[in-house]
Amino acid sequence: MRMRVKLALVCGLWSLLVVPFGGRPAFGVEEMTPTDLSRELEEMPVLTGEEWQTLQLDTKVAFIWGVGHVVTIEENVVQRHPELKRPDFTAKLAEGLRGVPMSTIIQAVDAYYRNNPDDVDMPVLRVVWRQLVKPKLKTGIADRPLATSQQ
Numbered sequence: 135m136r137m138r139v140k141l142a143l144v145c146g147l148w149s150l151l152v153v154p155f156g157g158r159p160a161f162g163v164e165e166m167t168p169t170d171l172s173r174e175l176e177e178m179p180v181l182t183g184e185e186w187q188t189l190q191l192d193t194k195v196a197f198i199w200g201v202g203h204v205v206t207i208e209e210n211v212v213q214r215h216p217e218l219k220r221p222d223f224t225a226k227l228a229e230g231l232r233g234v235p236m237s238t239i240i241q242a243v244d245a246y247y248r249n250n251p252d253d254v255d256m257p258v259l260r261v262v263w264r265q266l267v268k269p270k271l272k273t274g275i276a277d278r279p280l281a282t283s284q285q
Contacts, residue, residue, distance in 0.1 A: 183247040183254035183261070191240070198236045201259070205231075221277045230267025242266055 181197065189197070208224040219225070231239070239262060246261045247254060253261075274280045 181258045183256055183258065186243060186258050187247055187254070194240045194243075195236055197258070198239050201227075201262075202231075202236070221273070221275065223275055226271060226275055227263070227267055230270045231262075234266060239266060 186194070205224055205228045209228055212219045212225075242265050243258055243261050246265055250256075268274070268280065271280060
């Protein structure tokens with residue numbers, strides 16, 4: 135079982151770091167040119183609609199799959215260590231997306247950016263949260279009321 139969790143973690147992180155950026159690692163020197171080295175990333179870039187709209191379907195699937203792996207790993211950790219259970223972002227993401235096919239998530243994100251071209255700077259996960267997760271929740275992060283939370 136431990137090997138499966140480690141494998142899922144590696145696959146999930148790999149897909150989050152590599153696939154959303156056209157198959158290039160999000161950071162690291164092995165793929166960077168000398169001019170790129172002068173502007174090393176200070177933090178993990180956030181995938182927004184601008185990039186999302188340029189991705190191929192298989193890359194979008196890999197991104198959503200990677201997010202799903204992170205959520206699944208978090209759920210497995212909480213099962214083994216119940217004292218870590220809390221209504222954080224990951225738990226609410228799992229609650230709101232439970233049973234939703236990846237194709238539905240991708241179609242919803244595609245439709246959002248198509249119908250809201252002024253929001254291309256909005257992160258993909260914020261779109262997922264607002265369009266798919268939040269409408270299915272009774273309470274928000276930290277069990278705050280959804281009407282007053284800034285989510």
